[in-house]
Amino acid sequence: METQITVKDVAKKFTKSLKRSMAYGALDIFQSSLGFSIDSSQLRSGEFWALNNISFDVTKGETLGIIGCNGSGKSTLLKMLNGIFYPDQGSITMAGKVGALIEVGAGFHPMLSGRENIYINGAILGMTKKEIDAKFDEIVAFADIGDFLDAPVKHYSSGMYVRLGFAIAVNVEPEILLIDEVLSVGDLAFQNKSLQKLSALREKAHIVVFVSHNLEHVRNLCDKILVLNKGELVYYGDPHEAIKYYKDLSNESETTSIKRVDGWGLHMKHSSGEFNIIKGCLVDDQAKEIDSLIIGQDIIILIEFEVNQNLEDIIFSVAITEKRAFACIWQMSNDSNQNNVYHLKKGKYRLRVRYKSPQLAAGTYVPSVSIRNAKTGQLYEKLYGYLKPFQVKYKENDHIGHGGILHIDHEWHLHRQDG
Amino acid sequence: MNSKQYSRVYEPNLHLKLGMKIWIQMFAELIQHRELIWRLFLRNLLATYQQSLLGYLWIMITPLVAIGTFVLLNRIGILNIGQTDVPYPLFALLGLTTWQLLSTGIVAGSNSLTSAGALISKINFPREVLIVATMAQTIFEFLIKFLFILILCGVFKYMPPPGIVYFPLAIVPIFILTIGLSLIFSLINGIFRDTANILNLMMTFSLFLTPVLYPVPADKIYYFRLNPLTALVNAPRDLLVYGHIQQPMDFLISTGISFLIFLLAWRVFHLVETKIPERL
Structure with missing residues (x-):
């Protein structure tokens, strides 16, 4: 198979500040126009x-997905694959007619009719009038x-605009089709039609490169997936592994971002003063303190607290809450099986709770505690x-769950009923 | 479909590595995209006058108002324009039509990259196409005005000399200069948005410094010869008035300068083209 x-x-670099960008732009233009090559490394x-x-590398007939936060x-x-941005380092070779759907309807003129815009857009994308004529009805x-x-496209609904x-x-x-996030717009019927069209394109041994946040689409369509994180290629290959990698990655960044901004759904803090929870x-x-575990591994929560007086009949409850403030696990120390009611003396304590082999799905969780x-x-x-x-992470070679809060083994059987 | 034909390599400083072959590539690219140029031209043309009551009449209205003002000032005696060899409105319209090829062309051309924003950052095609399409519109407007001039000749019962057949050739240099300047200013405008304003100012200013609406006063001819635009504006008019160019040497020099500017500008544009989308 040819590549x-x-x-x-x-590599590609950008400038954060607009003023600097202007200055560098002017400098680059000046240097280029005098024929100096620019050292952009x-x-x-x-x-x-x-x-x-x-x-x-992508070879003929493959569909590549690009995912990342x-x-x-x-x-x-x-955009670099499409030749809109030029690399500052390295090289990109595209062997084939490239078509790009980076923003559908870019180049549509709002004042002009759909018919006129078909011809203009077709020309922008590299079609001749003859080709457009031949495809017109299909389009x-x-x-x-x-x-x-024949109405001006400014009167179109956003769905019609995208569809056109x-x-x-x-x-x-195109032999190589680049698609950016466009499938997320439009209604379900159109999405399905588009997915069908994409599958048809794949069969004609075209290359499709596909950027999407919809992991479902990516998983179903792609032969290979490339995971980007902060400008680095962190995974390239098998779709299932890649999606797992990506999910862990985004859970991880969620975990860190919560540490920073207290971004949890529900916050509740109540204290009548007798206790001080240190940690x-x-x-x-x-x-040893950790911040992630593998699906199925025991969850052990450690609570350090101080109590400033002697108290009797104390019970604890510890919950494991997911991000919509939904408690997935919630146990009290005085469960019917084990009646753990404590009598505390003034001083420091350390409470350890172990939840045995829970089947929580991968994701980010937070422990909650109450004392009564x-x-x-x-x-x-x-x-x-x-x-x-x-964070709860996927096991090695694990299949990815489709959602939900539990991760369980499953079997499927299909039987025809009518004979 | 032949894949080889479409193969592309993207690298830093790619356009510098080609040397002289670049000119062939630049021409080939333009030819290859003639369909697109035509479509964009049609698009701009249709869109400009789509929601306008007077439509294409606007092409005529602006120069007529300008000339009307001058005729009025001349009649009242505030301005002394001097003698012209053809009726003044015809003289002024001829000058202004040629001049506006440059002035409206540069202003529209320098905006053609910035106004295509989404197109440039989302779709890959040679950016020159945008400039050329804008220039095509300028030419179109020029032709309409020229038709009107011919009608005006009939009104004044003026029979142009046979030299008028060279008229299309005589406007080539000013047009070439317009494309060249548009290429450069569209780039600069992509980075500094002040460019459009400055150009507008400059165009108004140089309209009065160039003998567009008035004949060159005989005693001050040397000042005007320093301005290369003088010859470019006068030559086409001379053909209609006298049937030959009165200062052929000046015209040749200005033509040379125009072509030089154009070639340089195109080369620079092509070199810098790859840097446009990220700065726009």
Whole structure:
């Protein structure tokens, strides 16, 4: 199989400040116009690598998905494949007619009719009048804009606008089709139609490169997936592994961002003053503090607290809450099986709770704790969303769950009923 | 479909590595995209006058108002324009039509990159196409005005000399200069948005410094010869008035300068083209 896309050691830098960008732009233009080649391999002050050290190949017939968090450089990479941005380092070889759906309807003129815009957009995407004539009916049928064909596109609904743009772009029949996030717009019927069209394109041995946040689409469509994180290529290959990698990555960044901004759904803090919770965290078997564990591994929560007087009949409850403030696990110390009611003396304590082989799905969770009096029901302390979050990760070679809060083994059987 | 034909390599400083071959590539690219140029031209043309009552009449209205003002000032005696060899409105319209090829062309051309924003950052095609499409519109407007001039000749019962057949050739230099300056200013405008304003100012200013609306006063001819635009504006008019160019040497020099500016500008544009989308 011949290689159609070769990306080698590619890097791209951007400038954060607009004024600096203007200055560098002027400098670059000045240097280029005098015929000096620009050494773009060094960062100037205020610049950063939007992409760095990217290398990969795509061969004919493959569909490549690009995933990554916001700002990871996905769109930049796609624009570089399309030749809109030039690399500052390395080289990109595209062997084949490239068509791009980076923003559908870019180049539509709002004042002009759908019919006129089909011809203009087609020409922008590299079609001749003859080719557009031949495809015209197909484009109109796919876009399904009916009577609006001769109305100015500014009167189109956003769905019609997108459909028309998509219809033109896929009918260019490129050998390499680049798609950025466009499937997330439009209604379900159109999405399905688009997915069908994409599958058809794949069968004609075209290359499709596909940027999306919709992991479902990416998983179903792609032969290979490339995961970007902060401008670096962190994974390239098998879709299942890549999606797992990406999910862990985004859970991880969620865990860190929560540490920073207290970004939990529900916060509740109640204290009547007798207790002071010093610390609450996830630990391993050796009581060492950790911030992540693998699906199925015991969850051990350690709570350190101080009590400033002698108290009797104390019960604890510890909950494991997911991000919508939904308690997935919630146990009290005086469960029917084990009636752990404590009598505390003034001083420092350390409480350890172990939840055995839980099947929580991968994601970010936070422990919550409350302290009550078993007899009176009096609430001393309640901490909800304030302790350190932790992450549950996928097992090696694990299949990815489709969602939900539990991760369970499954079997499927299909039988025909009517004979 | 032949994949080889479409193969592309993207690298830093790619356009510098080609040397003289670049000119062939630049021409080939333009030819290859003639369809797109035509479409964009049509698009701009249709869109400009789509929601306008008077439509294409506007092409005529602006120069007529300007000339009307001058005729009025001349009649009242505030301005002494001097003698012209053809009726003054015809003389002024001829000058202004040629001049506006430059002035409206540069202003529109320098905006053609910035106004195409989304197109440039989302779709890959040679950016020259945008400038050329804008220039095509300028030419179109010029032709309409020229038709009107011919009608005006009939009104004044003026029979142009046979030299008028060279008229299309005589406007080539000023047009070439317009493309060249547009290429450069569209780039600068991409980075500094002040450019459009400055150009507008400069165009108004140089309209009065160039003998567009008045004949060159005989005693001050040397000052005007220093301005290369003088010859470019006068030559086409001379053909209609006298049937030959009165200062052929000046015209040749100005033509040379225009072509030089154009070639340089195109080369620079092509070199810098790859840097445009990220700065726009």
